[in-house]
Amino acid sequence: xxxxxxxxxxxxxxxxxxxxxxxxxxxxxxxxxxxxxxxxxxxxxxxxxxxxxxxxxxxxxxxxxxxxxxxxxxxxxxxx
Numbered sequence: 001x002x003x004x005x006x007x008x009x010x011x012x013x014x015x016x017x018x019x020x021x022x023x024x025x026x027x028x029x030x031x032x033x034x035x036x037x038x039x040x041x042x043x044x045x046x047x048x049x050x051x052x053x054x055x056x057x058x059x060x061x062x063x064x065x066x067x068x069x070x071x072x073x074x075x076x077x078x079x080x
Contacts (some may be wrong), residue, residue, distance in 0.1 A: 012054040019046030 019042075026039035033039075 012050045012057070015046050015050035015053060019043045019048075019050060022046060 022039050022043035026033075026036055026043065029036065029039075
């Protein structure tokens with residue numbers, strides 16, 4: 001299934017938001033809730049997944065490297 005480019009680019013942010021929401025929910029309910037540890041663990045997993053996706057995408061889709069000249073270059077035509 002192909003996703004639109006705008007949606008595809010925001011997947012790491014979605015995972016980060018989901019992890020933060022798991023943390024907030026766990027902290028708001030407190031350790032008295034039955035699945036407190038599970039919510040904290042899911043928060044860590046979601047944020048870790050977000051960081052991993054961002055890093056993997058940066059490794060694969062690096063921008064083109066452009067060199068900007070700051071001074072005039074001199075060509076030596078004698079060696080040609």
